[in-house]
Amino acid sequence: MFSFIGSIRAMRGHHTQWKMLAAFFDTPGGPENLYVKEVPRPILKEGEVLVQVHASALNRADLLQRRGMYAPPPGASEILGLEAAGTVAALGPGANERWKVGDRVMALIAGGGNAQYVAVPAQQLIPIPPGMSDTDAAAIPEAWLTAFQLLHFVGKVQKGETVLIHAGASGVGTAAIQLCRLAEAVPMVTVGSSEKIDIAKKLGAAAGFNYKEEDFGKKCLEATNNVGADIILDCVGATHWQKNLQCLNFDGRWVVYGLMSSGEINGDLLAKLLWKRGSLIGSLLRSRSSKYKAELVKAFTEQALPHFASGGPIHLQPIVDSVYPLEKIADAHQRMEDNKNTGKIVLQIPV
Ligand SMILES: NC(=O)c1ccc[n+]([C@@H]2O[C@H](COP(=O)([O-])OP(=O)(O)OC[C@H]3O[C@@H](n4cnc5c(N)ncnc54)[C@H](OP(=O)(O)O)[C@@H]3O)[C@@H](O)[C@H]2O)c1
Known part of the structure; x- marks a missing residue:
């Protein structure tokens, strides 16, 4: 028994x-x-x-x-x-x-x-x-590796460049602000509330625009002495495309990695992009090869991970x-x- x-x-x-x-x-x-x-x-x-x-x-x-x-x-x-x-x-x-x-x-x-x-x-x-x-x-993992990939592998951010980050208080956005600072670039954000602007600024954003109340294209130009953003990290798509092109710097990189508003646009996008000599780049992480993901994880582990331990001049959080x-x-x-x-x-x- x-x-x-x-x-x-x-x-x-x-x-x-x-x-x-x-x-x-x-x-x-x-x-x-x-x-x-x-x-x-x-x-x-x-x-x-x-x-x-x-x-x-x-x-x-x-x-x-x-x-x-x-x-x-x-x-x-x-x-x-x-x-x-x-x-x-x-x-x-x-x-x-x-x-x-x-x-x-x-x-x-x-x-x-x-x-x-x-x-x-x-x-x-x-x-x-x-x-x-x-x-x-x-x-x-997902938010920080996405932000790291968009900035370094895709957008090729350089020291001193201005990066406009849409959805600046999102998981990816809060990581991108901090990684911009680590790369000695200047992050600016668009968000949907003044509370989110405050949070983004605490994390290092040089400026924040409430896209529901302000013309972020105009505001971004004003904040950059009419130069515009060298890189735009765009997860919004349709509703923002005209203002994106308005405030994209010449030779700028407009990185589309999400379409939260929609992907359907109607207008003269190509002419405006051509005028700015801009690059429009799409990026998805999930469907990338294991080799690509391994390289991304390695680069992030070497270059960003040490900055999560407190003590250094830039503390990632x-x-x-x-x-x-x-x-x-x-x-x-x-x-x-x-x-x-x-x-x-x-x-x-x-x-
Ligand atoms: N391509 C890739 O590899 C990849 C990887 C990861 C994530 N993503 C994309 O990255 C984006 C952010 O992801 P997450 O998980 O970090 O998001 P999250 O933390 O959920 O934040 C998303 C924020 O975006 C804003 N938003 C929502 N709809 C919007 C609209 N129509 N127009 C403007 N802003 C809008 C909202 O903030 P407000 O209050 O500021 O409006 C929302 O809180 C998503 O689009 C996601 O699909 C892409």
Whole structure:
């Protein structure tokens, strides 16, 4: 009898060992469709590391995916979540050079972060700086790597250049302001409220314009002695295109990486772009190759990560707006959908 109960317990243990909790939705739609469900743990492929997730964070891509408007790239997990922070739980074949079980890591992933475990290509892991909490670490990978990529890999920012950052109080925006300062460039922002202007200025923005009340094209020209911005980081699209071209400097780079207003425009964009000798560049991070992501993670780890540890002249700071337990994921999505957040909305994952 004793051994029978023992073997039942062992079977249960074996069963739960390969299961995990994850955020899920059965049909595309609003935040109310989200719930937490038990699913199989990911199976590691060559070069992957299993991370036990302690915290994850939300991105606009999650809202689009939940609405059925942004499918994960081929081969990526169907589970929501583009980033995670936690500890290394297991190493897949060929992934044992850099990491060991128990290491504290944050991860850039193409999906699967809103779960208790996620499989991550080893080269897409970043060590969590000593003393940093899991919730702060979860606020870093997607927003900071996007901002770093847009500024350095895509926009090729130079010392002294002016960078106009739309959605300056967003996850990506708050990171981009700080990374501009690290690159000795001059960040300016557009945001939708005076409170967000104050926050952006505290983070290092030289000027902030409320796009709902001011003509940011005119204001940006005034703030730059009619020179304009050398780089515009644009995640808004349609509603801002004319003002973008108005305040883009000659030979400027206009980097489109989101279309929160829409992608449909009607007007003489090409003539205005030609007149400014401007470059219009589109950029998406999620669908990039693993090689590209590995290079980005390496450059960020070497050049930006050391500045999160306090003490240096430039101190980088992940901006956490709020923290929700995984089972409240619907509320977290609603907050982002309502444009209420400044910085990142973090999910705490039950360990
Ligand atoms: N291409 C890539 O690789 C990549 C990677 C990551 C993120 N992204 C994009 O980056 C953007 C920011 O993402 P996030 O997760 O950091 O966002 P977030 O923290 O949720 O912030 C987005 C903010 O944008 C502003 N906004 C929303 N709709 C707008 C509109 N129609 N016009 C002007 N401003 C608007 C709102 O602030 P206000 O109150 O200031 O209006 C909102 O709070 C998104 O478009 C996202 O898709 C792209």
